[in-house]
Amino acid sequence: MSDLLKKEEPVLPSLPTTILPAIAELTASLGIPREVLASAEEIEYAWRDLPRELREIPPELRGELMARMCVAVSTGLFDGAMNYAWNAAVLQLRQKIRNFGLPVVARTAQNR
Numbered sequence: 455m456s457d458l459l460k461k462e463e464p465v466l467p468s469l470p471t472t473i474l475p476a477i478a479e480l481t482a483s484l485g486i487p488r489e490v491l492a493s494a495e496e497i498e499y500a501w502r503d504l505p506r507e508l509r510e511i512p513p514e515l516r517g518e519l520m521a522r523m524c525v526a527v528s529t530g531l532f533d534g535a536m537n538y539a540w541n542a543a544v545l546q547l548r549q550k551i552r553n554f555g556l557p558v559v560a561r562t563a564q565n566r
Contacts (some may be wrong), residue, residue, distance in 0.1 A: 463509040464516070466524070469501045473528055483541050492530030515546065 474494045481488045492500075503529055511520065519542040526535035551559050 462511045463505045466505055469528060487507060496529040
């Protein structure tokens with residue numbers, strides 16, 4: 455694979471050993487079953503596979519919203535993680551519209 459096509463996979467820290475027990479303590483203190491949130495196994499698998507997904511995002515676009523997405527994944531709040539990823543994508547689309555201008559976007563949309 456050429457260096458131009460090779461994408462850098464970020465190296466994330468290990469999932470902190472305090473997160474999963476903290477989730478259990480939180481649900482217990484609220485009096486709700488632990489099962490209402492993602493299981494420990496789901497969180498561990500998602501965290502393990504997250505670098506592969508982040509590799510597809512150019513490093514210059516891995517900003518604040520991507521950091522928030524990672525924190526949401528580490529706690530099993532996958533719907534929140536999707537919201538952060540979505541918001542980052544929308545912000546990039548808005549920037550592209552500003553860069554190209556509305557007339558170019560309108561012409562592109564008409565041609566489809």
